[in-house]
Amino acid sequence: MNKYLVLLVxxxxxxxxxxxxxxxxxxxIGSCLCNQGYYGSNAENGGSCTQCPAGSTTAAPSIANxxxxxSSVDVSVCNLCQLNYYMTTAAAAANGGxxxxxxxxxxxxxxxxxxxxxxxxxDASQCNTCKANYYMTAxxxxxxxxxxxxxxxxxxxxxxxxxxxxxxCNICKPNYYMSTAASGTSAATCVQCxxxxxxxxxATxxxDASQCNGCLPNFYxxxxxxxxxxxxxxxxxxYTFSYFNTQIGFCTCYDPNAQPLTAQNQTCQCYVxxxxxxxxxAGAPSGCLVCLSGxxxxxxxxxxxxxxxxxxxTANQGACVCNDNSTGTIPWSSSTNVCQCQAxxxxxxxxxxxxxxxxxxxxxxxGSSSAIGxxxxxxxxxxASSVVSSGSTSTTGTSSGSTGSYILTFVSLLLxxxxxx
Numbered sequence: 001m002n003k004y005l006v007l008l009v010x011x012x013x014x015x016x017x018x019x020x021x022x023x024x025x026x027x028x029i030g031s032c033l034c035n036q037g038y039y040g041s042n043a044e045n046g047g048s049c050t051q052c053p054a055g056s057t058t059a060a061p062s063i064a065n066x067x068x069x070x071s072s073v074d075v076s077v078c079n080l081c082q083l084n085y086y087m088t089t090a091a092a093a094a095n096g097g098x099x100x101x102x103x104x105x106x107x108x109x110x111x112x113x114x115x116x117x118x119x120x121x122x123d124a125s126q127c128n129t130c131k132a133n134y135y136m137t138a139x140x141x142x143x144x145x146x147x148x149x150x151x152x153x154x155x156x157x158x159x160x161x162x163x164x165x166x167x168x169c170n171i172c173k174p175n176y177y178m179s180t181a182a183s184g185t186s187a188a189t190c191v192q193c194x195x196x197x198x199x200x201x202x203a204t205x206x207x208d209a210s211q212c213n214g215c216l217p218n219f220y221x222x223x224x225x226x227x228x229x230x231x232x233x234x235x236x237x238x239y240t241f242s243y244f245n246t247q248i249g250f251c252t253c254y255d256p257n258a259q260p261l262t263a264q265n266q267t268c269q270c271y272v273x274x275x276x277x278x279x280x281x282a283g284a285p286s287g288c289l290v291c292l293s294g295x296x297x298x299x300x301x302x303x304x305x306x307x308x309x310x311x312x313x314t315a316n317q318g319a320c321v322c323n324d325n326s327t328g329t330i331p332w333s334s335s336t337n338v339c340q341c342q343a344x345x346x347x348x349x350x351x352x353x354x355x356x357x358x359x360x361x362x363x364x365x366x367g368s369s370s371a372i373g374x375x376x377x378x379x380x381x382x383x384a385s386s387v388v389s390s391g392s393t394s395t396t397g398t399s400s401g402s403t404g405s406y407i408l409t410f411v412s413l414l415l416x417x418x419x420x421x
Contacts, residue, residue, distance in 0.1 A: 024049040036060035039077045052078035055085040055105030057117065078102030084113035086126035086145075111148035112140070113159075129161040135168035135187075136160050154190030155182070156202065171204045177211035177230075178203035197230035200244060214246040221248050237266045239280045255279035257288035259299065272299035272318025290316050298334060308332075310339040310349025310360070323352040328361030330372065340373030348376045 021032035025043035034040050034049035037057045041047055052058060056078040079091035081103060089104035108114065108127035111134035118126050127145035130136045133156035138147035151157065151169035154176035160168050169187035172178045175198035180189035193199065193212035196219045203211045212230035215221045220242050223232035236242055236251035240261065250261040253268035255278035261268070268278040270288035275297045277287045291297045291304035296313045307313050307320035311332055322332045328345040332338075339349040341361035352360045364370050364381035375381050 020044070022047045022049050024051070034058075034073070037078075037082075039073050039075055041073055050075075053102045053104070055082055055107060056080065056091075056103045057082050074100040075102040076100040079119065081105035081118040083115065083117060084108045084127070084131065085118065086114070086124055087118040087121050088123070090121045108145055110145065111150060112145040115159075115161075129159060132159045133157060133169070133173065134160070135166055136163045137165070139163050151187055153187070154192060155187040172202040174198065174200055174202045175212070175216070176202055177209055178206050179208070181206040194230055196233045196235070197225070198244070214244055215242070217241070217243055218251070220251045221245055224248060237261070237268075239268045239278060241282060253278055254282050254284065255286050255288055257286045257290075269300040270297070271316075273297055273316035274299065275302060275304045277301060296320050305337065308338045308349070310352040312355050321355070322349065323355045324349070324357050324360040326358035326360070328363065338373065341370075341375065343372045344369050344381075346370055346375030346377055346381055 020029070021027055022034075022040065022043045024038045025032045025034050025040075025047075027033050027043075029044055032043035034043050036059070037052050038049040039052060039058060040049035043049055052075070057080050058077050059080065074094065076091045076093045079102070081087045082105065085105040085107050087103050087105050089101075091103040092098075092101050094100040105118070106124075108124070111131050112124075112127035113129050113131045114127055115129055123143040124145040125140040125143055128140040130146055130148035133151045134148040135151060135157065136146050136148055139162065140146040146163075149166075151166070154173050155169035156171055156173045157169055158171075165185040166187040167182040167185055170182040172188060172190035175193050176190040177193060177199070178188050179191055182188040188203075188206075190203070191209075194209065196216045197209075197212040198214055198216045199212055200214065208228050209230040210225040210227055213225045215231055215233035218236045218241055219233040220236060221231050222234050224247075225231045231246075239255075240251035240253050242251045250263075250266075253259075253261065255268060255270075257271055257274050258268045258278040259265070259271050270276055270278060273291050273296065274288040275291060276289045278301075279285065279287045289304075291313075293315050294313055295304040295306050296317050296319055297304045298318055310324065311320040311322050313320045319334060320332045320337070322329060322339040324339070325331065328342050328347070330340055330342055339352070341347045341349075344364050345361040346364055347361035349360055362378075364375065365378075365384050368381040368383040370381045378384055
């Protein structure tokens with residue numbers, strides 16, 4: 001019995017650990033809420049949240065009864081209209097055999113709109129403002145929405161709530177500059193930015209092309225704007241991109257492992273320590289593959305090259321380094337890719353297995369010589385054999401001469417003694 005109880009407890013914990021909020025809900029387990037514009041029952045533990053009917057929405061969050069997520073919430077909670085909609089029928093709770101219903105909302109037309117969610121039934125007169133980039137010629141009245149006309153030639157505004165004329169179009173849309181301000185019954189005169197230049201907010205006062213102070217996406221800036229002149233922009237090279245930018249700079253390669261572009265290099269190339277062809281489309285996997293330890297690449301797409309005997313390189317490197325850099329050694333160079341001894345030294349770098357060792361290269365004996373990297377062992381030093389042989393003969397001759405002299409002296413003494421006797 002106890003085993004079954006433990007199993008049930010474990011299953012309950014597992015279920016709780018794997019529990020998540022329902023789709024279109026947010027929060028944490030125990031307090032999941034249907035997102036605004038959705039209704040449902042139990043936003044967790046297998047429940048669901050359903051989108052409100054077209055044009056209607058809910059207060060945020062869409063949960064009744066003090067935020068009790070396990071309460072049943074029907075479509076009548078969709079009792080508001082979205083912005084720029086007007087309400088024709090209010091939401092109603094279920095009544096006897098009549099099911100619950102959400103608010104019926106219709107979209108404002110002709111550029112009209114509103115800035116408040118409608119909460120009671122009405123008509124098109126609830127559309128009592130003009131949307132951004134429209135001007136109002138007549139206010140909403142009776143059952144009619146406000147009469148709105150679109151701003152023209154790049155002019156615009158942030159929306160209006162009173163009747164006027166085209167002068168309500170008193171700013172320029174993004175990527176336009178203003179040559180003449182709005183006045184009388186005339187809208188601002190706006191001119192599209194030239195040469196792929198632009199701006200993010202549009203001009204708010206009269207000026208010139210210098211109001212075009214940035215470059216559009218996928219273009220980069222080569223010169224800042226000046227009086228009367230817009231920023232100078234050039235198209236991004238192949239396989240690169242840019243966001244809207246307001247400073248002199250360069251585009252970015254799609255491949256994160258490619259070198260930054262410069263004035264001298266406008267082609268995507270892999271970083272040093274990498275090899276391959278950079279990615280050619282946005283979001284594609286990197287085509288620049290890192291060189292492993294013991295290998296290097298000078299970059300620019302060059303293949304990874306193995307370091308020579310006696311040299312090391314950690315991963316992602318553009319060069320090797322000789323393990324021994326003590327007296328008589330020559331530093332590693334990409335032009336030779338070899339570790340070797342200086343002229344008149346001998347030594348074998350294949351024995352220099354770890355970085356920091358010393359004494360790999362030894363001077364050739366006096367009177368002998370070697371070319372750079374030519375001598376691996378003593379006998380490879382030119383003239384080393386004769387020098388060594390000469391030194392041994394000299395030493396051996398001296399010893400033999402001394403021994404012979406001692407013998408002659410001893411014989412002479414013996415003869416002297418014999419004659420005396």
